[in-house]
Amino acid sequence: MKIKFYIIALLILATLTSCVQEVHLKTVTFKVNMINTEQPINVGVKGDFTENRWNETIPLTDENNDGIYEVTVSQKTAINQIQFKFVNNEEYELKEADNRVLEFEYKPETIIYETTFNNPESKITKE
Template identity: 30%
Template sequence: MKNIVTIIAIAFSLLVTSCVQKTYKKTVIFTLDASEIKEVKKVGIRGKDKPLSWDYDTEMKFSPKENLYKVTTTFETGYKFTEVKFVVNDTFEFQNQDNRRVDFSKKDTTFFKAKFNKR
């Protein structure tokens, strides 16, 4: 009986420790040029990994000095990239096409610059 308990304890500890992937905090500063769109009412970003979601927009704020929309997001992830799409006036970019891939920098902060609906 003691051997069975020992085996179960060892198996459990191996399962718990070997399946956990190390996570990192990765900050991304997204900037979007939407200057080719007339009458921009709202700009957002959606994505695969939290805190972003495919179900709702994360609002991007307009920077008049740079004429760009910006948002800073911090991911807690074990992955080396994420996927996003920008949304202007409730319209997704690249409809029926692949998402944008954002490769995280080896440093803590990644700067991702994009133009709406342009690769």
């Protein structure tokens, strides 16, 4: 009987002290300058944050024809960073370089990520 009591007590203790991170809404607007890119076709972003990691392309559009393609993505998550690259006609940018990385804080965030295709420099604005 004592063993059963200890097992139940341990299960209750484990449940009460478990570490479950709270999720927060992350809204990211990706903007990529394609002005100096020859024939931008099917511009998009791929990364480890899509449902089908690195196999799904999120399309970007240039609604105002200024050469800046963009999309806004919102997701509730507890992750602290994402890795991604932009694609043009399914061809990855920065072929010999590391993936782009966007780090998150542990709170709801709205972020604008701006860059130029095939240029590793970026501007990150947090609102």
